[in-house]
Amino acid sequence: xxxxxxxxxxxxxxxxxxxxxxxxxxxxxxxxxxxxxxxxxxxxxxxxxxxxxxxxxxxxxxxxxxxxxxxxxxxxxxxxxxxxxxxxxxxxxxxxxxxxxxxxxxxxxxxxxxxxxxxxxxxxxxxxxxxxxxxxxxxxxxxxxxxxxxxxxxxxxxxxxxxxxxxxxxxxxxxxxxxxxxxxxxxxxxxxxxxxxxxxxxxxxxxxxxxxxxxxxxxxxxxxxxxxxxxxxxxxxxxxxxxxxxxxxxxxxxxxxxxxxxxxxxxxxxxxxxxxxxxxxxxxxxxxxxxxxxxxxxxxxxxxxxxxxxxxxx
Numbered sequence: 001x002x003x004x005x006x007x008x009x010x011x012x013x014x015x016x017x018x019x020x021x022x023x024x025x026x027x028x029x030x031x032x033x034x035x036x037x038x039x040x041x042x043x044x045x046x047x048x049x050x051x052x053x054x055x056x057x058x059x060x061x062x063x064x065x066x067x068x069x070x071x072x073x074x075x076x077x078x079x080x081x082x083x084x085x086x087x088x089x090x091x092x093x094x095x096x097x098x099x100x101x102x103x104x105x106x107x108x109x110x111x112x113x114x115x116x117x118x119x120x121x122x123x124x125x126x127x128x129x130x131x132x133x134x135x136x137x138x139x140x141x142x143x144x145x146x147x148x149x150x151x152x153x154x155x156x157x158x159x160x161x162x163x164x165x166x167x168x169x170x171x172x173x174x175x176x177x178x179x180x181x182x183x184x185x186x187x188x189x190x191x192x193x194x195x196x197x198x199x200x201x202x203x204x205x206x207x208x209x210x211x212x213x214x215x216x217x218x219x220x221x222x223x224x225x226x227x228x229x230x231x232x233x234x235x236x237x238x239x240x241x242x243x244x245x246x247x248x249x250x251x252x253x254x255x256x257x258x259x260x261x262x263x264x265x266x267x268x269x270x271x272x273x274x275x276x277x278x279x280x281x282x283x284x285x286x287x288x289x290x291x292x293x294x295x296x297x298x299x300x301x302x303x304x305x306x307x308x309x310x311x312x313x314x
Contacts, residue, residue, distance in 0.1 A: 110137045165271075166206055166236035168279045174239055186237075196237055203227050204303045205245045206236040228304065231275040238279050243291040248302035250276050 006013040042063065049065040052058075058065070085102040089095070110124065110133075117123040125133035167186065169177075176182055177193045188196075192209050201207045204227030208214075214223035215233065223233075230236045231249070238246065253273050257265050280288065294300065 107137070165275050166231060166233060166238050166279070168238045168282050169240070170282065171240050196239070199241070201237075202242075203230055203236075205249050206230045206238045206242050208233070208235050209237060210235055227302075229272070231272045231279070240283070240287070243280070243283055243287060244295050244300050245302060246276055246280055247288070247291055247295065248300065250280060252302055252304065 004013065004015050045063050046061050049063070050061050052065055052067055053061045086100045089100055113124045113126075121130055121133055121138075124137075174197070177186075177197060183190055183193050188209055192201075195201045196207050196209070199207075201209065201211065203211065203223070206227070208223065208226065208230065211223045211226065212220055214221070214225070214235065216225045216229060217223055227245075227249070250273075253269055253276065256269060257273075260268075283291075
């Protein structure tokens with residue numbers, strides 16, 4: 001006997017042949033093969049259903065047939081796997097588009113898992129293999145959920161990086177630091193404001209409200225990346241007195257841009273370049289000219305570590 005096994009969703013079809021084989025001795029305790037194989041069982045089911053199918057004109061004879069007695073009549077119908085699910089939907093007052101199919105619940109549960117686990121395939125495919133997930137579920141709603149999660153995560157990362165930059169203060173804003181309420185608005189204490197205004201927290205390119213609480217180092221460790229990353233740090237405060245250092249740092253980035261490939265420069269220094277440009281743009285032309293004159297007269301130099309003068313374009 002030859003039986004076709006097909007799965008519509010997977011577009012898979014497999015044909016297998018079965019035979020009953022030679023009859024074995026009933027006294028054999030451990031037969032080499034089962035006494036009834038799939039071919040024999042299928043044959044018996046067809047023979048069992050044949051009289052009922054002929055009586056009610058059901059052709060061809062199905063493998064499974066339902067018979068019900070509603071006195072005084074006997075009815076027969078082909079087994080429908082969707083019938084119990086259809087009855088349950090009707091009892092619950094739920095309507096669906098298209099033909100009711102309980103397999104749609106599995107797809108819905110997969111979508112809910114994809115949303116709950118934010119696209120982690122190892123967690124979504126917990127009841128089958130990862131290969132099965134990629135073949136049957138990842139091409140639809142699940143893929144959209146995963147793609148949306150990746151895009152949202154990337155956008156949040158870059159948005160946080162852009163917003164968590166330095167605080168640029170104008171001359172008027174610096175003078176107002178001593179007014180009541182200014183310290184609380186900036187998240188500073190009165191002592192920190194005095195240290196900022198006196199230059200005790202000057203890190204070279206900007207001032208830092210707490211050099212020992214750097215997001216780039218361990219708690220209690222002196223900031224390991226100052227002053228090269230000050231323009232990307234939420235602890236930085238750019239005062240008007242930092243303008244000469246900002247100009248020197250901007251010149252340093254321009255030289256780096258000439259030495260590095262565009263992709264490498266953007267990955268390492270793109271955000272710093274944007275932030276330093278905006279900080280300089282907040283000053284007037286007169287202030288910038290005076291700062292350039294101060295750099296020339298005092299022969300100011302940017303205090304960068306030795307590692308900042310070496311770039312590996314890999």
